[in-house]
Amino acid sequence: MTDRTPFPATGRSWDDLQAEIRSRSAGDLAWKDGRSPVFVFRNDEETYNVGRDAFFECFSENALGRTRAFFGIASMEKDVLDFGLGLFSAPDGAAGAFTSGGSESIFIAMKAARDAFRARTGKGREAALNMVVPITVHPAFDKAANAMDIEMRRAPLREDKRVDVAAMADLIDENTMTLVGSAPCFPHGVIDPIDELSALALKAGTWLHVDACVGGWIAPFFTRNGRPTPDFDFRFEGVRSLSADLHKFGFCPKPASTVFYRRAEDLDRATFRADAWPSGAFATQTLAGTRPGGAVAGAWAVLNFLGEDGYRDAARRLAEMVDGYVAGITAIEGLEMWAKPDVSIINYGSTGLNILAVAERMYDMGWLPGLTKAPRGMHAMLSMIHGGQAQQDYLRDLRVCVEEVRKDPMQASKLEAVY
Ligand SMILES: Cc1ncc(COP(=O)(O)O)c(C=O)c1O
Incomplete structure (x- = not known):
């Protein structure tokens, strides 16, 4: 038996289809709350609506x-x-x-x-x-x-x-x-x-x-x-x-x-x-x-909606946010940046504990962890969707996960780096 979906025998209403699209996507990662470190980019609600x-x-x-x-x-x-x-x-x-x-x-x-x-x-x-x-x-x-x-x-x-x-x-x-x-x-x-x-x-x-x-x-x-x-x-x-x-x-x-x-x-x-x-x-x-x-x-x-002013404003807010992440991450004992971000991608890890074990715990808390394999690290491509509450939540959960891993710092992890 294959699990092939049969071609629909009859048509269905848009209301029905819309409801199904929404229910099929209901289990997606909560990307609107900044839980995905890649795939989605956001300036603000207005820019999104114009686009x-x-x-x-x-x-x-x-x-x-x-x-x-x-x-x-x-x-x-x-x-x-x-x-x-x-x-x-x-x-x-x-x-x-x-x-x-x-x-x-x-x-x-x-x-x-x-x-x-x-x-x-x-x-x-x-x-x-x-x-x-x-x-x-x-x-x-x-x-x-x-x-x-x-x-x-x-x-x-x-x-x-x-x-x-x-x-x-x-x-x-x-x-x-x-x-x-x-x-x-x-x-x-x-x-x-x-x-x-x-x-x-x-x-x-x-x-x-x-x-x-x-x-x-x-x-x-x-x-x-x-x-x-x-x-x-x-x-x-x-x-x-x-x-x-x-x-x-x-x-x-x-x-x-x-x-x-x-x-x-x-x-x-x-x-x-x-x-x-x-x-x-x-x-x-x-x-x-x-x-x-x-x-x-x-x-x-x-x-045209943003113009130079709008992009400069976005760049300013992005820079502030990246600085906030870097400060928050490096304030956690045992974590260090693998590189100084030039724009809005962060990559960090640890020499004292298995960062992939930290990433695994972050995953269990509903974050899709971005990973690098050489050096082993965590990674995120940050846009405004990752600011505000998402940033506070991320840094709080990261602190908790690092604390836990510190109890057995080199514990194994099942995770591997995947884009
Ligand atoms: C540096 C760089 N180049 C190229 C690409 C490919 O872009 P796309 O996914 O739009 O094909 C990406 C995607 O993340 C990227 O980070």
């Missing part, structure tokens, strides 16, 4: 058809991309694309990097290409490498958890199609030394991609508030492409990300074109064909 309402204004429009049918979507998408080009100090001639998420932005940039490598070197499929990356890059790069048959070469980190640029240099050879740095990396929340990576890329003649999926749309506002985060964008000559997610710290509705290229010719390389079928020319700058028009309208509305 949602704008999304539903263009619920049916298809961004695939933006140049032939949905001109409103095309013009809003242009605005969003222009905002990003400005924010990331892109030079004249730079270009971008609106995608459905960080993984897609990364994938498509890697395709452009591969094609640029082939154009520059004249090498074809016979050359076994590689990317040289920090060990901390997101698995989206492994996914792209796996699909395009590219070898991943991973460089270790410095003491401060930023990549060791000399180690990256040692891994480069004549078939290195790109270098990568993160702003910030997901595991430890620090921004790689993009200035040094840029210099290395220029010297080696390779592409450099900056993965600013997490920090892109918010880190510049930390800096503008007088709380400097390391620069990571097109100001550095060697940066050839950059990914930045709107649906993370742009506080826009999912699915929405952006990818930018220093040169328009690279957007052209990212573009897929086909004309072999009976329906004629087809071209996309993304992996997706059909794309939700709502995501474009939602991003456009949120960016």
Whole structure:
């Protein structure tokens, strides 16, 4: 017997379906109370409502058809991309694309990097290409490498958890199609030394991609508030492409990300074109064909709703919250930060007790613990959903869990790090 759900024999009312959707989700993690350290991002209720309402204004429009049918979507998408080009100090001639998420932005940039490598070197499929990356890059790069048959070469980190640029240099050879740095990396929340990576890329003649999926749309506002985060964008000559997610710290509705290229010719390389079928020319700058028009309208509305003032205010509140978490965590005897957060990701652990046993107890208290495996640690990507009462509750429960584990500090745990 399989447990396959049979196709519904008859239709059902919306009231009935809505009730069932709600009951099916009733057992979900209490993410609205800040219990999930990943997956959901929030500025405030108003921003959320603007994003949602704008999304539903263009619920049916298809961004695939933006140049032939949905001109409103095309013009809003242009605005969003222009905002990003400005924010990331892109030079004249730079270009971008609106995608459905960080993984897609990364994938498509890697395709452009591969094609640029082939154009520059004249090498074809016979050359076994590689990317040289920090060990901390997101698995989206492994996914792209796996699909395009590219070898991943991973460089270790410095003491401060930023990549060791000399180690990256040692891994480069004549078939290195790109270098990568993160702003910030997901595991430890620090921004790689993009200035040094840029210099290395220029010297080696390779592409450099900056993965600013997490920090892109918010880190510049930390800096503008007088709380400097390391620069990571097109100001550095060697940066050839950059990914930045709107649906993370742009506080826009999912699915929405952006990818930018220093040169328009690279957007052209990212573009897929086909004309072999009976329906004629087809071209996309993304992996997706059909794309939700709502995501474009939602991003456009949120960016305009908040404006620079709104993002600076969000960055200020986020910074205060991150500082509060760091102070609260380090005040607990036995815990230490594994890195000093550059933006809003925290990662901490302990040399004196098994942090995974602490995490297990947090889980039992209704928290989904974010984890790292090297070094063993707890982890959270904080947005305003984690502030206020959620922050107080988290720190209180963490204190209780650490107290308990301290009775038998190296006790075993069944937990393993999972994204
Ligand atoms: C640094 C970084 N890059 C890329 C991604 C992938 O983004 P997405 O989940 O939108 O595909 C993430 C996701 O958390 C990330 O943290």
